[in-house]
Amino acid sequence: MLLFAVCSAWADTIVLKNGRRIQASNVIEKDGRVSYDTPAGQLSIPKSIVARIERDDFAYSSSRAASDPPVSAPQIEPVRGHEDVARLTVHDGSVDLAYVTRLEIDARSSSPASIEKVSAAHFAAAQFLLGKGDTDAAIDHYRRALTFAPDNLGLLLNLAVLYLRESQYTLALDQLEHARRVAPDSADVAKLTGWAYYGANKTSQAVEEWKRAEHLRPDPEVERALEKAQRDKSEEETYREGETAHFSLKYNGSATPDLARGILHVLEEDFNDLESQLDFTPREPIAVILYTNEAFADITRAPSWAGAINDGRLRIPVQGLSSVTSELARVLKHELTHTFVGQKSRGRAPTWLQEGIAQWMEGKRSGGSAGALLNVLGQDPGPHLQAFEGSWMSLSGGSAAFAYAWSLAVVESIIESGGVSDISRLLDHIATAPSTEDALREALHINYADLEQQTLTLLRHEDVR
Numbered sequence: 001m002l003l004f005a006v007c008s009a010w011a012d013t014i015v016l017k018n019g020r021r022i023q024a025s026n027v028i029e030k031d032g033r034v035s036y037d038t039p040a041g042q043l044s045i046p047k048s049i050v051a052r053i054e055r056d057d058f059a060y061s062s063s064r065a066a067s068d069p070p071v072s073a074p075q076i077e078p079v080r081g082h083e084d085v086a087r088l089t090v091h092d093g094s095v096d097l098a099y100v101t102r103l104e105i106d107a108r109s110s111s112p113a114s115i116e117k118v119s120a121a122h123f124a125a126a127q128f129l130l131g132k133g134d135t136d137a138a139i140d141h142y143r144r145a146l147t148f149a150p151d152n153l154g155l156l157l158n159l160a161v162l163y164l165r166e167s168q169y170t171l172a173l174d175q176l177e178h179a180r181r182v183a184p185d186s187a188d189v190a191k192l193t194g195w196a197y198y199g200a201n202k203t204s205q206a207v208e209e210w211k212r213a214e215h216l217r218p219d220p221e222v223e224r225a226l227e228k229a230q231r232d233k234s235e236e237e238t239y240r241e242g243e244t245a246h247f248s249l250k251y252n253g254s255a256t257p258d259l260a261r262g263i264l265h266v267l268e269e270d271f272n273d274l275e276s277q278l279d280f281t282p283r284e285p286i287a288v289i290l291y292t293n294e295a296f297a298d299i300t301r302a303p304s305w306a307g308a309i310n311d312g313r314l315r316i317p318v319q320g321l322s323s324v325t326s327e328l329a330r331v332l333k334h335e336l337t338h339t340f341v342g343q344k345s346r347g348r349a350p351t352w353l354q355e356g357i358a359q360w361m362e363g364k365r366s367g368g369s370a371g372a373l374l375n376v377l378g379q380d381p382g383p384h385l386q387a388f389e390g391s392w393m394s395l396s397g398g399s400a401a402f403a404y405a406w407s408l409a410v411v412e413s414i415i416e417s418g419g420v421s422d423i424s425r426l427l428d429h430i431a432t433a434p435s436t437e438d439a440l441r442e443a444l445h446i447n448y449a450d451l452e453q454q455t456l457t458l459l460r461h462e463d464v465r
Helices: 002-008 083-089 097-107 112-131 135-148 153-165 169-182 187-199 203-216 220-236 257-278 293-300 326-344 351-362 367-378 397-418 420-430 436-444 448-463
Strands: 012-016 021-030 033-038 041-046 050-054 240-243 247-251 286-291 314-317
Touching: 083 097, 083 112, 097 112, 097 135, 112 135, 112 153, 135 153, 153 169, 153 187, 169 187, 187 203, 187 220, 203 220, 220 293, 240 257, 247 257, 257 286, 257 326, 257 420, 286 293, 293 314, 314 326, 326 351, 326 420, 351 397, 351 420, 367 397, 367 448, 397 420, 397 436, 397 448, 420 436, 436 448
Parallel strands: 247 286, 286 314
Antiparallel strands: 012 021, 012 050, 021 033, 033 041, 240 247
């Protein structure tokens, strides 16, 4: 009952043909019937008596799919047998830049042995810095190593992987094209090139590369990525396209060009707002796919309560719409926020923070659900944020409603305390800290327990307004 009260804060409205209106949650249309959750359990009615379903905010909250890359990176050591160089490069908790500089001076003699040493040194430095969360410095070491050994396949692939993880697909492709010239029949090159094309919204090229990788070396991981890319390719073959400075759009023929243009206009405005608030700019055009409801369900295979998905591409069902409604505008802002948060945190932001920020940016606030949340929390020792760090894709409608409500309240408490700048600073720390709680301590000087208590205080204040 209490969980239902939380769900009701985002309840949908089923409008019957006789004018009656039913407030419900987790509304599902299937096999000629409309089913929905109530305090008494799940009920259903014939679809023939339903005039329309008015979706409230929760139905369009994203269940952000796992942000893991489509395939994993191969483990490649560019130069072997130089453990002594690695020890001299990294010691006492830092990189010995003076030692690396001496190796670079020696390497300018073009001696193969000296080139191997400087490559090994830069590799050791890059790996150490990655462990410290300093991706930019690691990239610099790989780039410097490649000035001495431009055809070293291991260096090229390791640098490409870092660009891929940073969503810099164009730069990754530059390295991978060079790597292909060095090793035309490398399965690893094909595997990573598929990842780059898929991230760049070039599905056909991704399919070709992953087919090539499978031919060169069968790999269950590539097989799964290929199957998903082929579903996308098959669905999108007849889609129309559009683009702006920051977005590449594909949309089903049932969506009008006016709707597509309107969506791109709204997204560009949202991009500018998020860029300002979060102090971050995504480096590559962002892919947006507009689906029919059926295609969205078939392609994303998302839970029924998910109204949109961001898995690196903004996947949004727009069936029946001819213009950007206020509801759709909230969806667009929510999903685009995931891209900003994911990239700024280098894919490490926990789900509770992702969803809390996305809801706050789209305009939701906790006031309407504060009492219901407090009632639920009063029956339990309390929701520990660690439980909400991972994927929510398997949550039921009621559990998801609670997770969204709680995550919004937590983020709102952070912003109430220190402003949106605290969120921006926290994301920067999450990108490099060992854990989210460590990032909280570094950025905001609080731990999870403090944050949970701070959120409860906010909810009590909202409840008495």
